[in-house]
Amino acid sequence: MNDNEGNFINFLELLSMLKKRIKLIIGMILLATLFGGVYSFFLTKPLYGARTQLVFKLPNSDTSTVNAVDVQGNLQLVNTINQVIISPAILKNVKENLNLTESVSAIQNSITATNAMNSTVINIDVKNASPTLARDIANETALVFQQKAKSILSVDNVTVLSEAIADGTPVSPNKKLDLAISAVVGLLIGIALALLLEFLDNTINSEEDIEKILGQPLLGVIPRIDGTDSISSSVHLAAVGKESSRKLTNNKRGR
DSSP states (O other): OOHHHHHHHHHHHHHHHHHHTHHHHHHHHHHHHHHHHHIIIIISOOEEEEEEEEEEOOTTTTSSOOOHHHHHHHHHHHHHHHHHHTSHHHHHHHHHHHTOOSOHHHHHHTEEEEEOTTOOEEEEEEEESSHHHHHHHHHHHHHHHHHHHHHHHSOOOEEEEEOOOOOOSEEEOOHHHHHHHHHHHHHHHHHHHHHHHHHHOOSOOSHHHHHHHHOSOEEEEEEOTTOOOSGGGEEEEEOOOHHHHHHHHHHHHTO
């Protein structure tokens, strides 16, 4: 038997073990999905998103002498702007202007400033439990930065490209994704438990178990008169000697 045949047989044995515990696996999938659904639908607080956009105009964009060095320098400046936008120097004024009860660090954790690669358009994204508050924070952050850009970065060519609007559709949690992840986690846990139980199970449950333990062919099975077909209620005839009998007895006792 070559390695491929051996691997194929092992794979079939694995499937057989999982099939024996299919109820356990399905139960774990349903249980994990239930917990994931309860967490996503009832325990997680929905967050709403708002976005405003700033555009950074290149200082030399009106001339024909713009070169790659100028463009690269301004793109690096945009990356610096992203960091300044979410800094306490800006968000402290946002907090005061909107009379927010949240701390500056909490606001900082709910806001991001990014730009696409090789783009001077800056996206300011805010997540908040209130869609209107998310909108107000995004717009106020853009305005405060526009006012302070010259004093902080010595630039005055930052323009608000678009204002944020309140969106009543929450951006998180993603309930469908949470349920899918929960189902996958339940499947993995179910498979792990099934394999663990199979590994710890040293009882004799079938004719194949006898042949595997003794290494001898099974000659026949004589069922009891009551008609039950369980391994414990039948007499099995196997080509066994003294050593094989000892193996069978020790395995059944769970040595």
